[in-house]
Amino acid sequence: MFTGFGQVTGQFLTYDAFINLLNSRAFVDDAYAQYGGKLWWSAALSLLLLLGIGLPARGRLALPNWLAPVPYVVVASIAAILFLRGGEGARGLPASYPTLAYASLYGIEFALSPNRIREGVYLQRTSEPVDHIVLVIDESVSGHYLDINSPSGVETGLSRQWPGITISNFGVVPSITNCSIGSNLALRFGGTRENYRNRIAAGPSIWAFAKSAGMKTVYIDAQRTGGALHNGMNDEEVALIDRFFQFDDEPVLTRDSRVAEQIAIEVSKPEPSFIVANKVGAHFPVHDKFPDEYMTYRPTLPRGQFTDVSDTGNREGFDGSAESWRQYRNAYRNTIAWNVGAFFDRLLATADLSSSALIYTSDHGQNLREDGSSGLSTHCNADPGGSEGAVPLVYIAGADVLPLAKEIRGNGSHYRIFPTLLRLMGYDPKRAQQIYGPDLSDTSEEPETFNTRFNARLGQLPQWQSIDAETLLIPDDQDAEN
Ligand SMILES: [Zn+2]
Incomplete structure (x- = not known):
């Protein structure tokens, strides 16, 4: 997602742009029709990384167990920075981090936003409407x-x-x-x-x-x-x-x-x-x-x-x-x-x-x-x-x-x-x-x-x-x- 956005727009995926993308999800097929080539290219790059992760490890480095949560701590820290800085502060990070942090932040915002009931009409009329x-x-x-x-x-x-x-x-x-x-x-x-x-x-x-x-x-x-x-x-x-x-x-x-x-x-x-x-x-x-x-x-x-x-x-x-x-x-x-x-x-x-x-x-x-x-x-x-x-x-x-x-x-x-x-x-x-x-x-x-x-x-x-x-x-x- 992050790479695809960069490929298509030539711009950094900000939190604002991330939310725009989520809100426009009904048009994902249109986006594909328009930018399919670039999206495929981004997918290929990401698959390369996935392939790399999937290769059997040789000469495995024995890391202590307490290091296991490090990736989660990194994502949580970035999300915290984003929260404090109004969604800014993820520029320049490796592509794998900002989108995960944005998603976490969006999840938190969503969970904390009250389920509001829409108000009824609260104004009085003083004249007849135009036809x-x-x-x-x-x-x-x-x-x-x-x-x-x-x-x-x-x-x-x-x-x-x-x-x-x-x-x-x-x-x-x-x-x-x-x-x-x-x-x-x-x-x-x-x-x-x-x-x-x-x-x-x-x-x-x-x-x-x-x-x-x-x-x-x-x-x-x-x-x-x-x-x-x-x-x-x-x-x-x-x-x-x-x-x-x-x-x-x-x-x-x-x-x-x-x-x-x-x-x-x-x-x-x-x-x-x-x-x-x-x-x-x-x-x-x-x-x-x-x-x-x-x-x-x-x-x-x-x-x-x-x-x-x-x-x-x-x-x-x-x-x-x-x-x-x-x-x-x-x-x-x-x-x-x-x-x-x-x-x-x-x-x-x-x-x-x-x-x-x-x-x-x-x-x-x-x-x-x-x-x-x-x-x-x-x-x-x-x-x-x-x-x-x-x-x-x-x-x-x-x-x-x-x-x-x-x-x-x-x-x-x-x-x-x-x-x-x-x-x-x-x-x-x-x-x-x-x-x-x-x-x-x-x-x-x-x-x-x-x-x-x-x-x-x-x-x-x-x-x-x-x-x-x-x-x-x-x-x-x-x-x-x-
Ligand atoms: Zn328009």
């Missing part, structure tokens, strides 16, 4: 690649005028973190900068609030199929969802169109509803996530290898060179034109949003090596630059819903979405903001930072990375041939 409330969480869409945020950005339809709705653009805002699971969990449980672990562990979910407000709950998941759950969702949470949609028979290419269609159907129903959608968006691989008619930006990545893949794939043929990344960025733009642009064209042209409020964002941004650096990963990096946390944030109000100003800067972030949803559901906004922080109608300034140590524990604090202009990698206008 339909929609939260669209896109996948891997960088805010600064969209036309609403950059003059050379990809056309999304959000910059046009649409009859009967007001579109408010908050610009490029910080996500919660730069990995899907953390952002999605904190969005659904109202995590704040100061208190997200408790909220996720024992707070009521947004579904509970919606149901308590008398709304039907709808979850549209375009990423997984066959009822598979992701982004930290479990059966306890699913039990609060009235209608759960996945599109098993729909090709990945057209699943986001189905999301638009389904939202249009849901908001046309007379009963009030709260809808969350996880889109396909623009996760790696982006070779085939747009139809030929959307191949506007060229040269793009070779086509045809990844038509069935939602979000992982063998990276063969993608060498991480500057030219590969240039093609990647072009394919990424084509993907955005289709999965964001055509999505909104379809949604805004077909759905009657007059009594709806819709919030659009992405789970995290992307590092697309605009600076010419090499590497393979686009997000979830341990030491990311600003781009991995730079996401779009748009609020769309139908004619019957109180609109916000059209251009708003400086007070947007993922953290303001949950209290905004509560306000839309009719919960006492004053009380909601005391608990969940300011919402999107609040003009106070919001820090421009996202959390790069989401699994902070053992006394460690979250680490905050800025998304200001200096840390963002700006896309090169020269990527595309004219």
Whole structure:
């Protein structure tokens, strides 16, 4: 495990990364599909060691019995050091020790963590909810690649005028973190900068609030199929969802169109509803996530290898060179034109949003090596630059819903979405903001930072990375041939 992680990422396996791996165990087959060669190589190296241990000993050295527990003492000592230093302190040790020590530490943490009972809804409602409330969480869409945020950005339809709705653009805002699971969990449980672990562990979910407000709950998941759950969702949470949609028979290419269609159907129903959608968006691989008619930006990545893949794939043929990344960025733009642009064209042209409020964002941004650096990963990096946390944030109000100003800067972030949803559901906004922080109608300034140590524990604090202009990698206008 330790060697495999190093082979794949080129980074040291920290305790935070170890926990991320454990939490992502449902995707072990995807990891194998993507990094099989490297994992086999790591296994071969480890087997060599096993073989060495298994060889019959010649000239056996007679060690006294009292030395037998030494390996256990070593692992226990490292675990103790890790405990005292918040998971840090295993760098430079032989590969056999850190993972065992991490596993021991995780076991201890697990055994000592109280089995907490999730709280019920504790807020009072002071008004009727908006008829339909929609939260669209896109996948891997960088805010600064969209036309609403950059003059050379990809056309999304959000910059046009649409009859009967007001579109408010908050610009490029910080996500919660730069990995899907953390952002999605904190969005659904109202995590704040100061208190997200408790909220996720024992707070009521947004579904509970919606149901308590008398709304039907709808979850549209375009990423997984066959009822598979992701982004930290479990059966306890699913039990609060009235209608759960996945599109098993729909090709990945057209699943986001189905999301638009389904939202249009849901908001046309007379009963009030709260809808969350996880889109396909623009996760790696982006070779085939747009139809030929959307191949506007060229040269793009070779086509045809990844038509069935939602979000992982063998990276063969993608060498991480500057030219590969240039093609990647072009394919990424084509993907955005289709999965964001055509999505909104379809949604805004077909759905009657007059009594709806819709919030659009992405789970995290992307590092697309605009600076010419090499590497393979686009997000979830341990030491990311600003781009991995730079996401779009748009609020769309139908004619019957109180609109916000059209251009708003400086007070947007993922953290303001949950209290905004509560306000839309009719919960006492004053009380909601005391608990969940300011919402999107609040003009106070919001820090421009996202959390790069989401699994902070053992006394460690979250680490905050800025998304200001200096840390963002700006896309090169020269990527595309004219
Ligand atoms: Zn993601």
